[in-house]
Amino acid sequence: MAIYLKELLLGLYLLSHSDYYLERLAALGFGVPLLLFAGVFAVLLVALWLVAHVRLAAVRYLFALLFFASTLFFDVYNRVTADYLTYSTFVSLIYSGGFIDEAFYQYRESILRSSVGALLLLFGIALAPRRRLPLPEYALVAAPLCGVLLLTTILFARSGEGARGLPAMYTPLTYLNLFAYEAASSTVGPRETVSLPRHAQAVGHDIVLIVDESVSGNYLDINAEHGVRSNLRQSPPGATVYNYGYAAAIANCSADTNVTLRYGGTRSDYLRINSTMPSIWQYARKAGLRTVYIDAQRVGGRLQNLMTRSERREIDEFVQFDHMPVRDRDMAAAQKLIELLGNDTAELVYINKIGAHFPVHDKYPDDFMHYRPALPRGQYADISDTGERDGFDGQADDWGRYRNAYKNTLLWNVGEFFARIFAQARLDNAVMIYTSDHGQDLHERGNPGLDTHCGGDPVVEEGLVPLVVIQGGGLRDLDWQRELAGNKDRSSHYNIFPTLLQLMGYELTALQAVYGKPLSQHTEDEFTFNTRFNARLGEKPNWKRIDLKEVVTPVLQ
Ligand SMILES: [Zn+2]
Numbered sequence: 001m002a003i004y005l006k007e008l009l010l011g012l013y014l015l016s017h018s019d020y021y022l023e024r025l026a027a028l029g030f031g032v033p034l035l036l037f038a039g040v041f042a043v044l045l046v047a048l049w050l051v052a053h054v055r056l057a058a059v060r061y062l063f064a065l066l067f068f069a070s071t072l073f074f075d076v077y078n079r080v081t082a083d084y085l086t087y088s089t090f091v092s093l094i095y096s097g098g099f100i101d102e103a104f105y106q107y108r109e110s111i112l113r114s115s116v117g118a119l120l121l122l123f124g125i126a127l128a129p130r131r132r133l134p135l136p137e138y139a140l141v142a143a144p145l146c147g148v149l150l151l152t153t154i155l156f157a158r159s160g161e162g163a164r165g166l167p168a169m170y171t172p173l174t175y176l177n178l179f180a181y182e183a184a185s186s187t188v189g190p191r192e193t194v195s196l197p198r199h200a201q202a203v204g205h206d207i208v209l210i211v212d213e214s215v216s217g218n219y220l221d222i223n224a225e226h227g228v229r230s231n232l233r234q235s236p237p238g239a240t241v242y243n244y245g246y247a248a249a250i251a252n253c254s255a256d257t258n259v260t261l262r263y264g265g266t267r268s269d270y271l272r273i274n275s276t277m278p279s280i281w282q283y284a285r286k287a288g289l290r291t292v293y294i295d296a297q298r299v300g301g302r303l304q305n306l307m308t309r310s311e312r313r314e315i316d317e318f319v320q321f322d323h324m325p326v327r328d329r330d331m332a333a334a335q336k337l338i339e340l341l342g343n344d345t346a347e348l349v350y351i352n353k354i355g356a357h358f359p360v361h362d363k364y365p366d367d368f369m370h371y372r373p374a375l376p377r378g379q380y381a382d383i384s385d386t387g388e389r390d391g392f393d394g395q396a397d398d399w400g401r402y403r404n405a406y407k408n409t410l411l412w413n414v415g416e417f418f419a420r421i422f423a424q425a426r427l428d429n430a431v432m433i434y435t436s437d438h439g440q441d442l443h444e445r446g447n448p449g450l451d452t453h454c455g456g457d458p459v460v461e462e463g464l465v466p467l468v469v470i471q472g473g474g475l476r477d478l479d480w481q482r483e484l485a486g487n488k489d490r491s492s493h494y495n496i497f498p499t500l501l502q503l504m505g506y507e508l509t510a511l512q513a514v515y516g517k518p519l520s521q522h523t524e525d526e527f528t529f530n531t532r533f534n535a536r537l538g539e540k541p542n543w544k545r546i547d548l549k550e551v552v553t554p555v556l557q
Contacts (some may be wrong), residue, residue, distance in 0.1 A: 002130065005018035006052055009124030013071075014045075016117035017168055020078075023164020040150065040358060044167045047147035047216035055138045063144055068118050071169035076112035080107050080358035087160025088534075090175040091275070092308050120511065121169060127404055129300070129374055150481065151497045152177040157538045178537060187505055187536060189276040193309075194286045198506040199341025205475060206430035207348050208501050209280075209425035211261060212414065213254065213297065213355025213385070214453060215436035217246045217464040219410055224553035228410040229464075232434070236474050239430075244298035244479040244519065248492035248546050249529045254452040256533035257437040257493060258305035258352065264497035264515045267526065267543070277514075287504035294319040294336055294351040296329040297384045305352065325509035326384050327363055330354045330413045331420065336462035338425040348500075353417070355436065356409040357453055359392075362404065364412035370410075371557055373495045394450040398445040406442060407554065429475035431503055433496060438529075439464040444552040456531060460546045463529030467491060469519065477503055478520040489548060491523040 009472070014021075023042075028034045048067075049532040061382060077085045077093070133140065151174045154162045159180060163171045181444050182188040210496075218279040221227040222243050235241045235456075250257040250265075262281075271272045281291045293315045296303050312318065321332045340349055356363065379391065392398055421427075431471035439461045440452045450456075453462045470479055479498075487495075499518035502513045508518070517523045530544035 001528070006124055006127055006129065009120045009127070010048065010052065012316070012436060013117055013120040013124055014167070016120065020168065022166055028165075031442070033541060035124065037432055039167055040154070043138055043150060044147045044170055047143040048125075048167065048169075049141045050135070050143035052125045052127075053133045055137055057128065061126055064122050064366060066173065067125060067144075067169040068122040070109070070172040071121055072118040072302065073138050073172045073268055074115055074168045075117060076107060076111050079110040079114055084164060085175075086172065087155065087175050087178060088306075088536075090172065091179060094179065095188075095190060095310075104215075117532045131149060131416040138169065139301075144483055148173050148177065148231065155537070156181070159536050159539045175521065181240045182536065185270045189272075191275075191279075192277055193284050194278045196283075196506045196510050198287060198504065201505070203346050203504055204429075205346055205472065205477075207284070207500060207502065208337065208341075208351070208432040209259060209261065209349070210351045210353065210428055210432060210434045211338075212353045212358045212434070212436035212466075214438065215355050215410065215414060215442055215466065216439035216442070216461050217436070217466045218439070218461055218551050218553045219407065219442075220414065220466050222466060223467065226556045228407045228553045228554075230410070231415050231418040231422060232466075232468055232470075237519050239422075239470050240480075241429035242469040242484055244467035244469065244484070244487055244491050245489040245550060246546070246551070247465050248525065248527045249436075249463045249465045250493040250531040251530040252438045252439045252458045252462040253533065254357075255305045256530065259307075260305075260309075261493060261496060262305075262350070264501075266514075266516050267494060267528070267530075267541075270530075270541075273514075279314055280348065280350065281311070281313055283501055283504055283506070287438075287506070288343055288346065289504065290316045290347045291317065292317040292340060292347050292349045292403070294333050294349065295466065296321060297357075301402070306327045322509065323420055325353060327412075328381060329497075330417050331385075334417050334420045338420060340497075341425045341427065341430050350436075353385060353413065354438075355413055356406055358389075359383055359386060360405045365408040368408050368416070371407040373401050374405040375401045389450045392450065393441070394448065396443075396446060397412065403444075403554070406440070428472040430470075430472045431475060432470040433499065434466065434468040434470065435493065435496065436465040438462060454480065458544065460544070461552065463531075463544060464551060467492070467496075468494075472485050478518075480519065483520065483522050487519055487525075489522050490527060491519060492525045492527060492529075495519050495523050497535045 028037055039080045051063045056294045074085055128358055148170060151163060151170050155174055163174060191449060218224050219227055220230045222232050223246055231243055250260045259274055260270055262279055263277060265274040284291050299320050319336055324332050333351055333353060335351065340347055361375040362377055362381040401424055419435060439451050441459045441462050472481060494516055495518060498511055498515040502508060502514065502518045528543040530541045531544050532539065535541040537541055
């Protein structure tokens with residue numbers, strides 16, 4: 001029996017992760033990916049078995065400790081969050097290392113529970129082998145190194161993906177290799193503090209960035225003849241509306257766009273900037289502004305769009321609408337904004353609206369059912385956004401109803417949103433920038449599929465967003481008019497962060513050198529959006545240029 005103790009311990013360790021492996025197997029289905037997965041799994045298992053038979057005790061102990069720590073880290077994360085540890089989360093966790101004491105205390109029970117499985121692995125490797133494998137010592141030592149190297153190569157080529165379902169104790173060690181590579185090429189690093197020069201006085205007015213959700217630039221009346229009434233066509237009393245027309249999004253997925261809007265990543269350097277440079281909140285505080293984040297999409301303090309807890313601490317007021325129906329949350333955001341614009345405190349306000357993400361069946365009240373026939377009502381009242389497509393088949397008729405429901409939603413969440421703000425808010429002492437995170441594929445060309453955005457091969461409309469500046473009558477900050485004609489239908493999300501910095505009083509030459517051109521300058525933008533945003537390590541981003549001649553607009557109803 002004792003002769004098999006090692007195998008028994010290692011076997012039990014693997015069994016403790018059986019759910020994790022089986023889940024991956026089920027997701028893979030039958031085919032080539034399964035064969036490749038099984039091949040790598042087998043190689044990694046053999047490597048584990050070999051390292052457990054290294055004869056030199058000190059070397060064996062060292063590997064035992066490394067794998068123990070690695071699996072413990074992986075398992076605790078999984079137990080605490082019920083989520084798979086991805087590479088980018090791993091990187092964030094490393095940078096929140098300062099809170100390790102807190103985490104250790106808070107999660108001590110999970111840590112204790114996870115140690116049971118991890119100890120099986122520790123002893124499975126560390127126990128003196130009762131058998132002498134007919135292999136030279138160096139081959140036994142090289143085996144786990146080759147295992148980690150193999151997995152590192154796979155993950156490098158796949159931007160950190162590919163370890164899912166493989167023996168867990170390899171994953172964090174592999175991530176550590178990738179991290180070392182990225183640290184050496186400075187695409188990751190500790191977050192910098194604000195060093196851009198700015199004028200001495202504090203900003204005396206509000207700066208607001210309103211980021212809508214899934215509002216395609218081609219569906220609003222500011223850009224298309226039969227577009228939905230946005231109430232942005234005319235300037236309200238007390239402010240001037242500058243319409244920059246069609247703009248290119250950062251990417252066609254919410255999180256990618258939002259994180260870049262908050263950190264200022266540029267087309268050529270967004271990975272480094274987004275992960276190591278100061279956030280918009282840091283710049284705002286340095287300029288004397290109070291920071292407010294209104295998230296109409298999530299509730300219960302949940303963070304989204306790649307916001308971390310440490311970023312959360314840079315926000316003075318964090319607003320969500322916990323008990324508010326999804327349909328009314330943009331109106332609640334409008335109400336909150338009206339309060340903030342009237343409170344005599346200079347603030348940076350960043351809003352993630354509900355907008356018009358799938359499902360749009362119930363995102364507007366009955367009074368706003370102007371476009372018919374729309375999607376059936378009543379099924380999705382509590383859902384902000386989802387990947388589920390029950391009851392929606394993606395046939396031409398379905399999409400026809402979808403576009404009508406979408407337009408009704410815009411009438412409410414864009415048109416009524418601005419109507420209320422323009423009627424009730426104090427506009428004279430604020431600059432507001434309005435855009436959407438990305439556009440939509442509403443399948444106008446009869447193209448098949450159920451998705452509206454975020455795919456790898458998008459139509460141009462997915463990257464097409466509105467871009468509007470609303471400047472209070474009391475302000476003479478920037479000369480928007482000067483470059484408006486040249487920048488209209490030619491600028492992008494990438495011009496927003498530098499515009500915000502310029503509004504905050506940071507020096508133009510210095511900010512441009514890092515973040516590119518603000519809307520006050522001739523933007524000369526490339527007018528592209530990124531369809532492969534998570535292109536770290538071995539991958540390159542993929543830029544899709546928007547040709548406005550291809551854009552489909554709504555027809556008269
Ligand atoms: Zn989105």
